[in-house]
Amino acid sequence: MAESWLIDTHCHLNLGQYSEDYPQILNDALENNVAVIMPGCDLESSKMAVEIASAYVGKPVWAAVGQHPTDTAEMWDEHAYRELAQSRRVVAIGEIGLDYFHVPNEETACAEMISHQKEVLKAQLDLAHEVNKPVIIHCRDSHDDLTDMLLHQYGIWAGDRERGVIHCFTGSANDAKSYIDLGFLISFTGIITFTDQYNEIIQNVPLGKLMIETDAPFLTPVPHRGKKNHPRYVEYVAKKIAEIKGVSEEEVADVTRVNAERLFGIKVK
Ligand SMILES: [Zn+2]
Numbered sequence: 229m230a231e232s233w234l235i236d237t238h239c240h241l242n243l244g245q246y247s248e249d250y251p252q253i254l255n256d257a258l259e260n261n262v263a264v265i266m267p268g269c270d271l272e273s274s275k276m277a278v279e280i281a282s283a284y285v286g287k288p289v290w291a292a293v294g295q296h297p298t299d300t301a302e303m304w305d306e307h308a309y310r311e312l313a314q315s316r317r318v319v320a321i322g323e324i325g326l327d328y329f330h331v332p333n334e335e336t337a338c339a340e341m342i343s344h345q346k347e348v349l350k351a352q353l354d355l356a357h358e359v360n361k362p363v364i365i366h367c368r369d370s371h372d373d374l375t376d377m378l379l380h381q382y383g384i385w386a387g388d389r390e391r392g393v394i395h396c397f398t399g400s401a402n403d404a405k406s407y408i409d410l411g412f413l414i415s416f417t418g419i420i421t422f423t424d425q426y427n428e429i430i431q432n433v434p435l436g437k438l439m440i441e442t443d444a445p446f447l448t449p450v451p452h453r454g455k456k457n458h459p460r461y462v463e464y465v466a467k468k469i470a471e472i473k474g475v476s477e478e479e480v481a482d483v484t485r486v487n488a489e490r491l492f493g494i495k496v497k
Pocket residue numbers: 238240267323443
């Protein structure tokens with residue numbers, strides 16, 4: 229594995245959990261041939277992602293900026309995000325999306341939150357279009373509405389154009405197919421190391437449409453579950469995909485890296 233670079237396409241070294249140790253963790257990842265993309269969840273973590281990536285110019289460390297759907301306490305600051313989005317270290321708008329798992333029980337409050345999420349998502353899809361960058365999408369229990377919004381935004385047939393990635397994919401085989409038809413890639417986390425629920429989807433989605441990630445500090449893969457997550461552990465996600473698809477780990481590393489390079493317009497080496 230040591231020769232092939234992996235890309236952890238989604239880790240949050242820009243969050244408070246790493247404020248003390250992100251330089252060591254990042255250097256350790258790079259020494260072990262793991263490149264990283266750090267998405268923002270709010271304005272502060274988006275700024276931090278750009279700051280870290282800007283300190284690593286010339287290294288395979290990139291940022292994405294965006295407002296997470298559950299981050300509803302913060303007003304959407306179009307101006308601030310537009311400015312950040314133009315940074316050369318920013319390779320995508322994300323993470324953005326819809327999350328109906330973390331909504332209030334009360335009906336009116338729930339409806340209000342959903343309409344707020346849709347409004348902020350639409351603004352960010354428009355921003356991505358404006359700056360011509362792909363999107364990193366978070367989706368939980370909201371695949372039908374998300375597919376509708378993406379269809380409306382991008383049209384039915386994507387052709388060769390890739391629009392973005394559905395990160396930490398937890399949908400059905402049908403959802404995966406709809407997203408791929410719309411020009412999206414599908415990304416898996418360490419979840420696949422502790423459940424076999426997604427094995428069939430992984431078998432059926434072509435490797436050319438897959439990416440891998442840790443979503444650190446969350447979702448630490450087996451055999452490190454219960455410990456702090458680390459971009460290096462993306463190798464366990466690659467290993468599991470290789471096992472399921474019956475190909476070598478090196479092939480998974482190479483193809484998922486090339487997929488990320490193509491989507492985000494970057495070059496690891
Ligand atoms: Zn995330």
